[in-house]
Each structure stands twice: as structure tokens, then as C-alpha cells.
Amino acid sequence: MIPTVLVLGANTGLGFEATKHFATMNPARLILACRSETRGQAAVDKLKAQTGYQHAELWLVDLSDLDSIKRFADKFEADGGRLDILVENAAVSTEMFRAGEDGIESSLKIAALSTPYVALRLLPIMLRTAREHSSIPRLVVVSSEVHYWTDIKKEVIDDPMNIIKKLGSKDYCNLKNVMGTRYWLTKLANVLFVRALTARLPASPTLIVTAVNPGFCSTELMREAQSSGIGAFVLSIVYALLALTPEQGSRNLVFAAVGEPDQPGKLQGQFLFNKQPVEPSDFVVSEDGKRAEERFWYDMLDIVAVYRAESSRPNDPQSECASGLGPSRAIESHRGDPSPSCPASLTSRRSISAAFGEWDDCVREESSVEVFRVAPEGPNRTRTSASANGPKCRLITSPRRASDWIHIGRVASIYYT
Numbered sequence: 001m002i003p004t005v006l007v008l009g010a011n012t013g014l015g016f017e018a019t020k021h022f023a024t025m026n027p028a029r030l031i032l033a034c035r036s037e038t039r040g041q042a043a044v045d046k047l048k049a050q051t052g053y054q055h056a057e058l059w060l061v062d063l064s065d066l067d068s069i070k071r072f073a074d075k076f077e078a079d080g081g082r083l084d085i086l087v088e089n090a091a092v093s094t095e096m097f098r099a100g101e102d103g104i105e106s107s108l109k110i111a112a113l114s115t116p117y118v119a120l121r122l123l124p125i126m127l128r129t130a131r132e133h134s135s136i137p138r139l140v141v142v143s144s145e146v147h148y149w150t151d152i153k154k155e156v157i158d159d160p161m162n163i164i165k166k167l168g169s170k171d172y173c174n175l176k177n178v179m180g181t182r183y184w185l186t187k188l189a190n191v192l193f194v195r196a197l198t199a200r201l202p203a204s205p206t207l208i209v210t211a212v213n214p215g216f217c218s219t220e221l222m223r224e225a226q227s228s229g230i231g232a233f234v235l236s237i238v239y240a241l242l243a244l245t246p247e248q249g250s251r252n253l254v255f256a257a258v259g260e261p262d263q264p265g266k267l268q269g270q271f272l273f274n275k276q277p278v279e280p281s282d283f284v285v286s287e288d289g290k291r292a293e294e295r296f297w298y299d300m301l302d303i304v305a306v307y308r309a310e311s312s313r314p315n316d317p318q319s320e321c322a323s324g325l326g327p328s329r330a331i332e333s334h335r336g337d338p339s340p341s342c343p344a345s346l347t348s349r350r351s352i353s354a355a356f357g358e359w360d361d362c363v364r365e366e367s368s369v370e371v372f373r374v375a376p377e378g379p380n381r382t383r384t385s386a387s388a389n390g391p392k393c394r395l396i397t398s399p400r401r402a403s404d405w406i407h408i409g410r411v412a413s414i415y416y417t
């Protein structure tokens with residue numbers, strides 16, 4: 001029996017079909033995370049009727065809204081349960097520019113920011129599960145073969161502006177062909193995230209992380225095209241001729257979640273299709289791809305850090321950098337700068353702590369450069385701090401098991417009072 005499974009975007013398409021497969025395995029807990037209560041409840045009812053599994057739970061989360069993710073993850077932490085399988089399946093395919101207050105185009109935000117943010121918030125719970133139950137949890141990020149069809153231009157990778165904000169800005173999205181290929185970029189962002197996270201995991205697997213390609217399937221993903229009569233007609237023919245059913249495609253998600261039980265390490269960090277690791281795109285493995293991977297990772301952390309800073313202490317004057325720069329600028333100004341002249345805000349520390357676990361007592365160095373390691377909650381918590389004047393890490397507290405560490409990377413400089 002599998003213990004706890006959580007599927008994001010579970011009310012329809014591949015997510016729902018994967019959930020049905022999981023239900024037939026009779027898991028201790030099966031959580032359908034959906035953005036709409038009505039559609040989510042309908043899916044839970046359908047699941048019960050079609051599989052006989054009666055314990056499915058509906059949790060609400062809207063991945064276009066970081067507040068919603070925060071509430072979702074806070075609730076999961078407070079719930080105190082284990083998490084063995086997390087399937088990050090929710091996505092949008094759109095050619096229309098839509099953005100919330102942060103101005104980041106919504107489908108890119110879901111892939112490049114929200115999907116990593118959910119994973120990083122739930123990572124400590126998965127690591128605790130691994131430790132307490134001697135298991136190897138799995139994180140499955142649903143990507144696609146369309147990531148082969150795009151890349152990211154050198155000038156974007158080299159641009160000092162946050163890469164997610166740049167690619168998600170209205171100005172950039174208004175450029176020719178950008179929104180027409182936006183979905184491909186979102187799926188590339190999924191692959192880059194999986195590789196960036198895997199690079200920070202310990203060699204002996206504590207957690208298996210994969211990107212999976214379900215294949216071309218007849219789901220609601222192309223709902224924009226389906227909304228016009230002619231589009232719906234053309235798609236129905238294309239689907240009939242070429243597409244897998246959602247159930248067939250969902251088998252790929254299930255394989256990533258439970259396949260290779262005797263050698264799960266074979267799957268680590270891989271791009272999976274048809275039950276096996278396949279090469280990701282040439283761009284992904286190129287030098288530029290590697291640089292893009294790092295840019296997405298650190299720029300995602302910066303946005304999350306600033307979000308946490310602003311959402312935890314919105315009116316605190318100390319949340320501003322000493323030079324008068326806002327927290328966002330303060331954090332971004334430190335990338336690659338070993339001796340920052342402007343210390344980042346106090347709230348950077350708080351925000352990271354709130355974003356990635358319980359870190360409240362972590363920083364004891366003034367103007368130090370943080371290297372965060374997420375460890376499971378409890379007495380094993382640990383963190384390191386690198387001095388601003390040198391690259392050597394100094395251990396602040398000792399873990400019992402170093403294998404629990406995950407190197408998150410340098411996030412921000414810290415001004416500690």
C-alpha cells in the first residue's frame with residue numbers, strides 16, 4: 001500500500017486519471033489539490049463512484065496566487081501528516097497574456113515560480129517522511145516533449161533583470177511569437193527546475209525527483225482552442241487521429257510516482273517518457289541551458305524571498321534595506337557580490353525561514369552570505385553560513401544525519417541585528 005499521495009491539478013485530464021490509478025492502490029491518504037471547489041468536489045465524487053475508494057480529500061490551491069499556495073502549505077504543515085508522493089501536474093496552455101498584481105504572465109508563473117514554491121514548501125515534510133519511515137518519497141513534475149521545441153536566448157539569460165520577471169513581463173510577451181510558444185517555455189521551465197533541485201540533493205537518494213512527459217493526450221489543456229467552433233472541430237480530429245487518452249497518458253505520471261521500486265535512484269533527476277529516462281533537449285544540456293537553469297533557480301528564490309518578506313511584515317520599516325532600496329532590489333543587488341555594500345533586509349532571513357521550513361534561529365552572522373540547507377523539521381535542523389569575506393562555509397549547528405541536507409544555494413545577504 002502507498003501511504004500519502006498529493007496530486008496538483010487533479011480534477012480533470014491527466015491529473016484526474018492518475019488520481020484514479022492511485023485510488024486503486026488504496027493509499028492511506030489521497031489528496032486532490034484543485035483551484036475550484038466545485039470542480040474539485042465533482043472530481044472527488046466521480047473518483048469515489050468510479051473506483052470505490054472513499055478516502056479522497058479535496059484541498060484547494062490556486063497556483064496563480066502565492067497567497068493561496070502559502071495557505072495550502074501552511075495547512076499541510078499544520079496537518080502534520082506525511083507526504084510520500086507529490087505530483088505537480090497543474091498547468092495552463094495559453095496564448096493570451098494574463099497577469100496578476102506582480103505582472104508575471106500567469107502560465108509562466110505557474111511553471112517557473114509556483115510549481116517550485118509548492119515543492120520547496122513541502123520538501124521538509126517529504127524529508128521528514130523519509131527519515132521517520134525509512135522511505136524515499138517522490139516528487140513528479142509533469143513536463144512535456146514540447147520543451148524540445150524552444151530555448152532561451154542568450155541575451156535573456158545574460159540580462160541582469162530577474163529572468164522570470166523578464167520573460168513574464170507584458171513588454172516581453174508582446175514581442176512577436178512569444179505567447180505563441182509560451183506553453184513550450186513553461187514546460188522547459190519544469191525540466192530546468194527538476195534539474196536544479198536534483199543538483200542540490202544528496203548523492204544517496206533521500207527524495208526522487210523527476211520530470212515526466214505524458215505524451216500527447218486528449219484533455220482540456222487546449223481549452224482556449226476548443227472554445228471556438230472551428231478550433232474544437234479541428235482538435236477533435238487531431239485528437240482522434242493522434243492523441244492518447246488521458247488514462248493512457250496518466251500511466252506515465254504513475255510510473256514516475258511508483259515505478260522502479262527496487263532501483264528508484266535510476267530515475268533521479270531524469271526526464272521520463274514511456275517508463276524510461278530519455279534525453280532532455282539539447283538546449284537543456286548546453287552551457288546556455290545550464291546557465292538558464294541557475295538563473296531560474298535563483299530568481300525563483302529571490303521572488304519567493306521577497307514575497308515572504310512582504311507578506312510576513314508588510315508595514316515594518318525595518319523590512320527595507322538600509323540604503324532605502326526596497327527588499328526586492330536589495331536582494332537582487334547582491335547576486336554575485338561577495339561583499340555587499342548594502343545589507344539585505346532582516347526580512348530576507350525571515351522570509352527564507354518561512355518559505356523553506358523553520359529557520360528562525362539560523363543566522364548568527366552579520367552581513368553574511370547565506371547558504372541554506374533544508375533539513376527535516378525537528379532536532380536535525382541545520383544550516384550553514386558562509387562569511388561575506390570568504391567562500392568557506394561555517395557550520396552553525398550540527399545535524400545528526402548529513403545525508404538529510406539539501407543545498408538550496410546562496411539566496412541573499414543578511415543584515416542581522
Ligand SMILES: NC(=O)c1ccc[n+]([C@@H]2O[C@H](COP(=O)([O-])OP(=O)(O)OC[C@H]3O[C@@H](n4cnc5c(N)ncnc54)[C@H](OP(=O)(O)O)[C@@H]3O)[C@@H](O)[C@H]2O)c1
Pocket residue numbers: 008009010011012013014015034035036039061062063064065088089090091092110142143144145213214215216217218219220221222
Ligand atoms: N494533454 C497533453 O497532451 C499534455 C502533453 C504533455 C504534457 N501535458 C501536461 O500534463 C499536465 C496536465 O495537463 P492536462 O493535459 O491534463 O490538462 P488539463 O485537462 O487542462 O488539466 C490541467 C489541470 O491543471 C489545473 N490548473 C490549471 N491552472 C491551475 C491553477 N492556477 N491552480 C491550480 N490548478 C490549476 C486545472 O484545473 P481547472 O480544471 O480548474 O482549470 C486542471 O486540473 C500539464 O502539466 C500539462 O502541461 C499535457
